[in-house]
Amino acid sequence: MTDRQEMLYRVESDPDWNTIAAGTARVSLHPDETTPEVIVVSGPCPRCRHETVHAEPLVAYANALDASGLLSRLLLRRAAETGSREVEVICACPAAHPEAGESRGCGASWVLRVEWGV
Ligand SMILES: [Zn+2]
Ligand SMILES: [Zn+2]
Numbered sequence: 001m002t003d004r005q006e007m008l009y010r011v012e013s014d015p016d017w018n019t020i021a022a023g024t025a026r027v028s029l030h031p032d033e034t035t036p037e038v039i040v041v042s043g044p045c046p047r048c049r050h051e052t053v054h055a056e057p058l059v060a061y062a063n064a065l066d067a068s069g070l071l072s073r074l075l076l077r078r079a080a081e082t083g084s085r086e087v088e089v090i091c092a093c094p095a096a097h098p099e100a101g102e103s104r105g106c107g108a109s110w111v112l113r114v115e116w117g118v
Pocket of ligand 1: 045048049050094095097105106
């Protein structure tokens with residue numbers, strides 16, 4: 001990467017990035033593709049083009065709300081049946097973008113539709 005001038009950090013999104021990311025993102029489902037608990041999206045940020053990784057937990061909220069795990073199992077089952085999720089990815093590239101302050105990445109966010117078990 002030989003950017004002579006780094007892109008300024010700015011919080012923004014653009015519908016075009018959704019389209020670009022759909023063609024470049026790599027998606028993996030953990031622990032498996034039939035009952036995923038975490039979606040991991042990696043690939044180049046459509047704004048700054050640096051590699052970034054995003055992990056989207058599918059059952060984290062249920063675990064926080066219900067210690068018995070019943071609700072989390074119900075949600076997990078529902079997630080598996082639904083088989084799709086709109087994942088909002090926020091750039092968290094390791095590059096230092098000017099004006100980023102405490103934040104990581106360049107500030108860009110985009111939406112990736114992930115499907116499984118279909
Ligand atoms: Zn970047
Ligand atoms: Zn970026």
